[in-house]
Amino acid sequence: MRTEKIPGKKIAIARALLLCVGVCLIALQARATEFYVDPATGSSAGDGSAARPWRSIQEVFDAGRVESQQWAQLPYTPQSTLVPKNAGATVRAGDTIWLRSGYHGDLSILRYYNTGNITIAAEQGHTPCLSSLRIRSGSHWTIRGLAVSAEFSETYTRHTLIDLDKHSWSGPVHDIVVEDCTIRSVADASAWTADQWDRLACTGLQVDGARMTIRNNRLLNVNFGISVNATDSLISGNLIKNFAGDGMRGLGNYCTFQYNTVKNCYDVNANHDDGFQSWSVGPDGVGSGEVVGLVLRGNTIINYEDPNQPHRGTLQGIGCFDGTFVDWVVENNVIITDHWHGITLLGARNCLVINNTVLDLNDARPGPPWIRVNNHKKGMAPVGCVVRNNLTTALANAGQVREEKNLIIRDPADFFIDAINFDLHLLPNAPAIDAGSHLNAPELDRDRIPRPQGNGIDIGAYEWHTDDVLPVEENVK
Secondary structure: OHHHHOOHHHHHHHHHHHHHHHHHHHHHHHHOOEEEEOOOOOOOOOOOOOOOOEOOHHHHHHOOOEOEEEEOOOOOOOOOOEEEEOOOOOEOOOOEEEEOOEEOOEEEEEOOEEEEEEEEEEOOOOOEEEOEEEEEOOEEEEEEOOEEEHHHOOOOOOOEEEEEEOEOOOEOOEEEEEEOOEEEOOOOOOOOOHHHHHHHOOEEEEEOOEOOEEEOOEEEEEOOOEEEOOEOOEEEOOEEEEEOOOOEEEOOOOOEEEOOEEEEEEOOOOOOOEEEEEEOEEOOEEOOOOEEOOEEEOOEEEOOOOOOOOOEOOOEEEEEEEOOEEOOEEEOOEEEEOOOEEEEEEOEEOOEEEOOEEEEOOOOOOOOOEEEEEOOOOOOOOEOOEEEOOEEOOEOOOOOOEEEOOEEOOOHHHOEEEHHHOEEEEOOOOOOOOOOOOOOOOOEOOOOOEOOOOOOOOOOOOOOOOOOOOOOOOOOO
8 A cells, every 4th residue: 555655654744734634624614603784774883693784795894894814015926925904803714794685885805815715695585786896806705696786876887797806016816706696787788779788788707816716697788798817717607698798708728618608699889799709918919829728618609599689790609819729628519600700719729629519590691600720810820729529510620620520510400409499409310419539529518418328429519318318417627
């Protein structure tokens, strides 16, 4: 055994360290406390208990009731050290602040680097409302179940609804979770003119930093949906419905965008709208750097659900035009649009585009949408890229790209259960069944159904299966 080769003293030290960590975790869990904020019945003189809640979540911070850490000096530099902030305060690492129904205003959390996670969440059965939420220069926060909208404020202003913000003066931001929130400019934008969309739609989520998790949120009637500059982060299970800019942006390295749905683009200005967009920035500006290690998995992008939608335009599905994009995996995505760019990477190295389904919404131009891995705008050819097992209306790859086992859709009725209503699951006799390659194929399909279900891998995002086969319940990253 490996442990037999370790001197007894080292074994004892290792066991002592593990015991210490376990005791610390148990102690943190044991002292975790729940606090309450109620804008209707609370008081600034309350103690935060369920019976005597505080009145305002912003007052909790302004009164110094949260124990945390901050930088010893500003401006922040990589050599800065953290020192206690509000030592001995009421709310500490491991605690939860429950928000009750009512309007909680604008919340700004500035320079709170927690030693362990602190949660701010909707109490069960309650709907707390905020106009905006900003966490600047902080860490180890979980935000859960809040409703954030510009229309909750007495005066409507266009702004970023949730902003997770690093700052050159006050420091970085990292290790934050935003989940199960409803984030919207307004609840109903159906009567907005194009000019109102252009002037009034807010950006949903702006995410800087590192190790951020944006999960299972619902974004409605926004300009840009989720814009991520962060690295090493997870963006999973979000719905972005009705948007005027880009649905999602991924500009940081080693991020996973998975199982998100982006639909209903409103074409109201000169922005070339994308369901997902990325570009690099380097020493010579846009297109001179690299974006490394992104995974785009199981996302669904639909240009429009209603052909009579007002302000309807074309939408680029996954549009990445200013590489270089390095070590990307683009798998199991479903793109339904009416633009040439279904999935496009211009300037790529060692990228795998596999088991995606790309379909045209109509027979009009522009389109049909293609999968295209091609030259950087400065002429550099893609290197080491593979396009495999895709079901698409067109391919337009550079000659250096390895194409294998892709199928071109001539008639959607040959493949899909109900393409008109966006159901692109395969028919039991579709020619895509068992026709793909096992090489690098995703272990699960768009619905998390294990692959293969027959004699081979099916081409496209969905694996045909019988009704008794259930999805794998896990959060794949």
